[in-house]
Each structure stands twice: as C-alpha cells, then as structure tokens.
Amino acid sequence: MSWLPVLSVLVPLTTAVLGLAASGSARVQRGLTLFGSTVFLAVALALLSAVWQHGPVAAQMGDWAAPFGITLIADTLSAAMVLITAITGLACAVYAAGDIDDGRRRQGFYPMLQFLLAGVSGAFVTGDVFNLYVWFEVMLISSFALMSLGAGRRQIDGAVKYVALNLVSTLLFLAAIGLLYGMTGTLNFADLHGAVQEVDNPGLLAAVAVMFLVAFGIKSAVFPLFFWLPASYHTPPMAIAAVFSGLLTKVGVYALIRIFTIVFTDEALGDHFAYVQGLLLWIAGLTMVTGVLGAACQSDIRRILSFHIISQIGYMVMGLALYTTLGLVGAVFYLLHHIVVKANLFLVAGVIERLTGSFELKRIGGLYAVSPLLAVLFLIPAFSLAGFPPLSGFWAKFVLVRAGLEVESWWIVAAALVVGLLTIFSMTKIWGEAFWKPHPGGTAALSLPAGRRAGVAVGPLVAPIAALALITITIGLFAQPLYLLAERAAAELLDPTAYITAVFGSLPVEPAVVEPTPAAEAP
C-alpha cells in the first residue's frame, strides 16, 4: 500500500523514459503513452480507494525516517487530485492522437506530456516544501518544452513570457523556503505544522507566508499576477493547452491550500492571520471579476477560455480565504470539477477550429447545423462552468455561496454570483457566434471541405470530450459522493492530525529491522 504514492509518480515517469527510448517510432510512443496513462489511472484509483479506507498513506523514500528523509504522502485531497490528473492525462493523450502533428511527435510530445504528469502528480503527493519546489521545476521545464514544440514564432513568444514569469515565482518560492528553513530547521509539512508555532516572530512568519502567497499566486494566476496566462495559453495546440489549463494553475491553488492549512494556520500566524485571510479574500474577489471582464472583451475562443481560467481560480481562492469547513469543501469541490470542465472546453475549442478553420469568433459559425453532437458537447462544460443546475459547476458554486453567506461575507458572495452571470454571457457569446450564426463564408466553406477533413480524425477527438462531459454530468446528477469526498478532504485539511500521524507513524519501531545503512557499510 505504501508503494501507491510512489507509483503515482513512477508510472508517468517510467512511461516518459520508455517513450524517450522509443523515440524512433511515433506509433510505439503513442501505444506506450496510452498504456502508461491507463496504468496511471488504475494506480490513482487504487490510491484514492486506499486513502478512503485507511486514511492518509505515507511512504518514506530510501527508508529514511521523517522528517529527515523524503516523504511522499497522499491524503484525500492529494489522492483525488492525482486521480483527476490521471483522467485529464488520459483524455489528452487520446485526443493528441488526432491533434498533434508528426513534427511535434518526433520532437518528443508524448514523453514530455508524461514528464509533465509526473511533475503534477509529484507536487500533489510530496510531503515537504522543498520537493514541492522540485516538482514545480519538473513541471516548468516540461511545460516549457511542450509549449515551444514546433517552434512557431508566436509559440516561442508565448513560451518565453511563460517561463520568464514563472521563474520569478520559483525564485521567490525558493527564497521563502530558505527563510522558513532558517526559522524552523525543517521543511517537512507534518513537522512544520508544529515547528512554526514555536517561532517567536509572528511578523517575520507572516512576511514569509505572504512570500509563499505571491509565489503560488503567480503559479495559480491570481489577480495582480495573472498576466502571463493570457499571454501564453492560446499559442500551443489544444491537446497541450487543455493539459495546461486543466492542471498547471490548479497545482498552484493546491499548494496555496496545502501551505495555508498545515503550515501558516491561524495558530501559527496569530494576529497576522486575519491580515493574510483578508488579503486572500480580496485577491479572490478581484481575480474573479478581472478574469471574467477580460474574457468579455475577447473574441478568440482560446483567449476567452484562458481568461475564464483566471476568473474560476478566484472561486477556489475564495473557498480557502473563507477558511471554514464549508469554504474548504467548496474549494476542493470546485478544484476537482473545474479541471474536468476546463480541459474539456479547450478540447472542444480544438474541434471547433478543426471544423471551421479558425478560433476567431467573427470568422466562424454555423456549427450547430453541421454537428449538433458537438454543440451538445460544448454546452455541457460551458454551462457547468457558468454554474447551471444540474451540472457539476452548480454544486461547486452553491457550496461556496453557502459558505460565504455562513460567515456573512456579503460582497464576496455578490461578486461570485455576478461573475457567474457574466460567465454565462461569455459562454453564450461562443454559442451564438460559433454554433448558431451562419458561417460568414457561407455553408459551403464549412460543411464540405472542412467537414470531410474533420471526418477522418474526429473519432479520437470526440471520444475524450464525450467522456469528460459524462463525468461533468455524473458529478452534477450524483453530487453526493464527490461532496462527501470534498468534505472529508476539508476535514483533514483543518485537522491535520491524521496527516501528521501518517507521516511519523510509519517510523520503524525497532531500528534493528532496517537494512544495513549505507553510511555504516560503505568503504
């Protein structure tokens, strides 16, 4: 069982390495990737079921006891995030079969995708801040490679902005880690939980907390720090953009949730906690509003969707900022539902471009007549994003609004509701322009050549879209299981006793059972 957290990193990593070894044949690489992604999904399911049955599962690398060694640990939140990562990874790997051109495949698209998944998964199961940084770097490097594959001029432009701004974030992150280590002498989450409460300098601790907030804020694209996202996300092919939009910013949100529930808690920060919480609440509100307004004035589908990522991040931060059980339930629910929906919208956008020849709303139209199925498949994630009942987004927003009302934080509730309305505006704009309006080039421009061209490869494109849409509907109609999952995740976050026992409880009771240690045996 303790191998499960390790396997959730090792499976994508091994798939990537085998994929690199098979770089001569794109077909072998594709087969390997599909196989590896399926195994990854199975491991993620096993991990979640183990965590559900036995509580947090920890593994000590190299048998070095925590807090001295490297700990991998999965609690309910981590396990659920790994599962969603595996689902998104598999969907995009299938979609890529019809979307990614031969040139990008030869340059190593498939292995890079798996490296990215390993990085994301590693960030979710790591048990210490420094390895969180390491996995962030793995993600950054592989996403930079994915973004610049093919090396179009616009793509390189986007990739450089992306990397430059993310490097600022990782640098700040590293500096904050150094300061934290200086104050506490440990970097293990479970160990930090107690250690920060003994730091006799709440002011300095709060300053470090804000440094982490800024570093993760850049990663998750919150209000004043989001500018890298719309500058880069519209450039790569949609299979890549879907993975990015689904997973990357959400790792930032996950890191925020993790660090503010186990390290910088209200007990650790004391009087300064209210300040940080207020800051988070303002950030949440402004992120929602600016994101949705940014989307309203765009006319490229990819840019509209990119700005909506930002606005949706606001909701998740709102859940964290409320810092109540219900708020965290909302944040976790939102996080899980949103990854599926957002990745799916990008995948749909790819098919729209395939059928009409453009992402620009002014130049496309008439899709409803050509493909009613696609229209339905677009409506499901789009309405879910806006929060229509009975889709998954409705429940996510419902829980958050309830949580906001509970603590009488009226203005953030108002912002959440208004932003939901404006999201409908953006989604109906895409609907009206792309699906209902006749194609500006006449129906001939659309249905004949493009339709036939799309008919060839549309199978692998539509299958993952339909599968993700099905997940959205299932969450919407049967929200209770996911709600229970989110509730348990939130309870574990607010009371990390189980997490800490899992990390330290797996210490070997008798030192004698340990294999001869390298230090004692080596020449």
Add this chain to the structure above:
Amino acid sequence: MQSLILRTATRLVVALMLIFSLFLLWRGHNLPGGGFIGSLVAATAFALYSMADGPAAVRRALRIDPRLIAVIGLMTALIAGLWAALAGVPFLTGLWNKIPLGEGAELPLGTPLLFDIGVYLTVLGGVLSLLLALEESEVDDDRLD
C-alpha cells in the same frame, strides 16, 4: 578552431579529465564528488574536445547518441530505485551486496552506486546533447556566411 597547440594539449587533458570524472563518481559515495559532479567534469572534457576537433569528432568518440545515453541513465536510476521492491523495502532504499576478495577483504557493491551511475549518464547525456546541438548550429551558421 584550428590550433595545433590546443589539439595536442586536448588529447592529453581529455583523457585525464575522463579518468578524473570516473574517480569522482567512485569516491562520491562518502566523500565530495558523485555522479552529478563527475558527469559535469566528463562533459567539460567532451566540450574541450569539441572545441579542438569539432562536434563531429565528439559524436564519433561517443559512438552512441547522447540522448540515448541520457535515456539509459534514467533507466539505470529507476532500476536502482526499484531494486528495493524486490527486497520488500521502500523505494530507493540502499541495498548492499558484498563480494569477497579473499584474505578478509570484500567489495561492497550497492544500489546507491548504481543510482549514481544513472545520474552520471543522465547528466552527461543531457548536457552533451544540448552542447552538441548548440555547437552544430554554430557550424551551420558559419557555413551560411
């Protein structure tokens, strides 16, 4: 760069550096050194060689594509970590196997060394594929002028 002095000196220095890099790899287990440092020294040796004789000579000397070296290295490191699964201990746990050399002496061989060799090959392959790609694009540019 065409320089008789550089080429003659390189021939001597490269051999020394490669031996030194292996020495660093070996001693790195308990003393300063290790796979990462060792491979950087080896990569420096090949960089020097490519300055003196050109990237094509380096590729000939390596015999295999540096990217493949990196892949082999990654696999070696993974195997070293997974070895622990056979013994039923956590991932990456160091396992030791002593080979008796007679007269009471023994040679301990373990997975940490295997892991270090994996790191060595990965870094060497990675650095060299970057380096050679850059050098070769420079050669192309020269030809264009």
